[in-house]
Amino acid sequence: LAIALSVLAAPKTEAQQPGGYANGYYPTQQAIYMTTPGSIGGEAPAGFAMSAPSGVQLASCSSCDAMGCDSPGCGLGGGAFGGGCSACGGACGGACGMGGLGSAIGGVGECLAGGYDGYNSQCFGQANGPYGSGANCLPRWFDASAEWLFWQRDISESQAFASTNIAGLTALDANQLDLSHVSGFRVTGAYLIGPSTGLEATYFGGFNWATGIQATGNGNLYSVFSNFGTDPFNGYAESDAANLQQVSLSSELDNGELNLRRRWVSANCLVHSSVLVGVRYLRLRDDLQYRTVTATDSMTYGVKTDNDLVGAQIGGDMYIGITPRFKIGGDIKAGVYGSNSSQRTWMNGTQSPWLNESANKSDTSFVGEAGLSAIFRISSQWTLRAGYQVLFVDNVALGVDNFNTQSPFGNVTRDVFLNNSGDVFYHGSSLGFEWTW
Structure with a gap:
């Protein structure tokens, strides 16, 4: 009796979920997972609804090792397959038997097994970025x-615009x-x-x-206006036989x-x-200028x-x-x-x-x-x-x-x-x- 009372008295905190989902699988299931005091709880995105996958035990494991839960019937919920979880299937997996997919695509480097039913590729409760991983389900927005x-x-x-010599190279x-x-x-x-x-x-x-x-x-630049010094021959006084020609845009x-x-x-x-x-x-606006300078x-x-x-x-x-x-x-x-x-x-x-x-x-x-x-x-x-x-x-x-x-x-x-x-x-x-x- 003393042992049972001590277990019941052990403090636990439920993973935080938005209104209407506070007790886990909406509307009748129990909490998806439990976390120890001080650990990071997962926050489900608003409007997220799901049903409990078959064969999933809705409880956290008492202990785990590299192969997952030591407790019978839990499956590969934590340890090596939970990926950085505070308990077997805990902050990441969510429930024994579910590995959760972590904070990278497909859970690479975090969790390997499938995530929540209807929420694959995500992992609640990770302290990655300004939000938990569940923030990936929020529509992208900025003001x-x-x-x-x-x-x-x-x-x-x-x-x-100009040639070198009469009818010469451009x-x-x-x-x-x-x-x-x-x-x-x-x-x-x-x-x-x-x-x-x-x-x-x-x-x-x-x-x-x-x-x-x-x-x-040196007086050898000819303009397009005279067809490069050919019409009239030797061009015009203001544009041909020039010392300088410029184009700006x-x-x-x-x-x-x-x-x-x-x-x-x-x-x-x-x-x-x-x-x-x-x-x-x-x-769209353009301003083109063509300038010529001759000897006079x-x-x-x-x-x-x-x-x-x-x-x-x-x-x-x-x-x-x-x-x-x-x-x-x-x-x-x-x-x-x-x-x-x-x-x-x-x-x-x-x-x-x-x-x-x-x-x-x-x-x-x-x-x-x-x-x-x-x-x-x-x-x-x-x-x-x-x-x-x-x-x-x-x-x-x-x-x-x-x-x-x-x-x-x-x-x-x-x-x-x-x-x-x-x-x-x-x-x-x-x-x-x-x-x-």
Whole structure:
């Protein structure tokens, strides 16, 4: 009798579970597992329901060794197969006969046997990260995020501007321009409007690419405006037989979005995914300048293009939970947009009158965006993220594509045009954080 009373009086604490699940298998089963005082109890994610697997003994083992429980009928619940548990099948396995899968995918390095019925690949009660391993079953969420972007723009356009000697080798070409990596930023705010459903507002921009090339000579540089010194022969006073010719290009990119996103978690809590629909506004601007300096004269010729795109998009993301702290995944978005493109061409020369031309056109464009990311949760509120993104835009007006090679000198009438068939490709890395209230 004394022994029985001492056993009954031994302090134990039940693993903590959310309301409605406090006594284990909802609604009638006893506690899934017990833990000793001071150990870490498991916390089941909200809304998690399961039935007791057959053949499982709902009690912790009194002792264990490398092969699991010493007590008869317990099976391989703890020890070598429980993986870091405070008792046989305890904080990890949950009940004798169930090994639980630990905090890595498939329980590698933690627990080897199957996890809870309906909750495989997870292990309650592990002190891994800001939550127990059960946190992997919570939908991925943040209230705000901010990222530093380091992107470059690829240039595929080719346009010869100058040659060395009359009808000679090309001295300046647009494909020599290099819009290499520059810094920008992206910020996102999210507002929960329903279960696993939120509104997201995103802006990215701040990019200002700028590049330039030049050629120097001794009165032997000839311009595209004279067909490289052949029409008229020896060219124009302001652009040909030049000592210096320069080409510069600057470009800006701004983007705003409002999306409705719905999130899901797979049955085994490994895959976190979402779909979204929304609207997007994107603005792309180019400023191209061509400058020539001869022995007596000079000229500056400029082309500015502006593109405004507005339309609807769809997309989504998918992340794999490596541990409760660490996930890897990717996202994709695409849409068709109404676009309005315009160009303005101007020239200021020492002999020629001021030139001012413009044109605009409305059309449809496509925008596609994709990326790969890794996120690491460092606390219950802060998550680090890093990734690589690509952005493709077609049917836009670019500075090089709208460079009119017809001579702007004299009283000639030029054909004013707008070319909005250009494609542009951006790509680069990102680094930032997510914050949860």
